[in-house]
Amino acid sequence: MAFVKITEQPSLYDNLEEKSVREILQDINTEDQKVALAVQKAIPQIEKLVTQIVPRMKQGGRIFYLGAGTSGRLGVLDASEIPPTFGMPPSLVIGLIAGGDTALRNPVENAEDDMNRGWEELQEHGVNNLDTVIGIAASGTTPYVVGALRAARAHGILTASISSNPDSPIAHEADVPIEMIVGPEFVTGSSRMKSGTGQKMILNMISTSVMIQLGRVKGNRMVNMQLTNQKLVDRGTRMVADELGLDYEQAKRLLLLHGSVKKAVDAWHTSQNK
Template identity: 60%
Template structure:
């Protein structure tokens, strides 16, 4: 199957090594400005995917991201930030990277080329039909990711993807694809740049919109956030003060006693 792999097309810029620092930064920034507009075009696809995720999570399902390299790392970042931000169990949103956890810091050679390993990794996490699996690959050709989604289909598991090449094998494999075409990178083929930014934006949208739909945000506040440092405790205290008529000291005591903004406010109102 042939398709245009725009992420590998030659940069619109030449002789990068001859540019000044100012010009390098300005040109990179100019390219980055195009990314949100590309994401905007994919909003209907993102909406459809989020709707599927929310429905499955309401049935007790989980969300899995699978990817290799930068894509895998971005999935892990998004998954790891859900528990502290929204107070959900650590295994509700999961990031899996080709090559295992050691690949988070250091590339594991040829890990992304194993078409069977993603399914093995998912089985190790007790994947079920209530779960949703999103494959992340800028190129849309990563065997690890494509193979994982294919096995999901054989086992009646809903799949989505985030890719930056329209008509790619991954986009055609996923049931609910999200395709954000950002075009050639400033440094030819360096998909950690615009493509990586696009993937990060989409992941932010997916997890945040899902958690809001599941009731993990009240108004515009993270009322279930984990109180894991002084900054977050202070934020929680001030959030309580904004909801009920108490002093800083009283809010602090309520937060300490009940463990979350939501529970503190509910206890006071009772």
């Protein structure tokens, strides 16, 4: 099958500048409703990836996300949310973006066209065969991502890709290709829209399911979250109070003493069993 860039196909809508604000919003929403269904079709591949990541991470492996532009920013975003949400060190899920941190806010000219830089950055982090490298590119053609996946795979490292075009170059470099076919964007070629939304959903699914499998959630609660603001202290206090049947102030003292819901609950049970 010839490679076709659906992400560059003309929008299903035209004369956008002549539409009312309500029409624009409704049409964008109509397109957005297609995203979750496209992601649903990719669940078997996402499952295949997660079940291979978990045993690697139990042995000390890490997840690397690589992307350029929107794709890179979304990888960095998901990685940056793991420590506060699940209490994991920031060294376990790492987001790399073409052009470095400057590219989070500003475009860096030609950064995504460097076929070698992604692998060089992975080597700077000491990438090894317990790690997983996940390349993100709506087009599926970004050289920064393609080159990194190709080199990682050649070194026996588990690779995966997330793209919005079928049979793309990054899919050919991945052990586990994830293809989320959302169709043409509302604004032609603007893959920050449906493709970006779908990427965010898939990254959430990967990282959240991995963290649950690694024991970072109890019941349905973030028992390892970092207590970085009053909202989270309050949430944690209520978790401890509910779990142990303590009043609010008792629970808060216990939580702040031990630093996480899980440690507070474990310490309480230990003290009660002595």
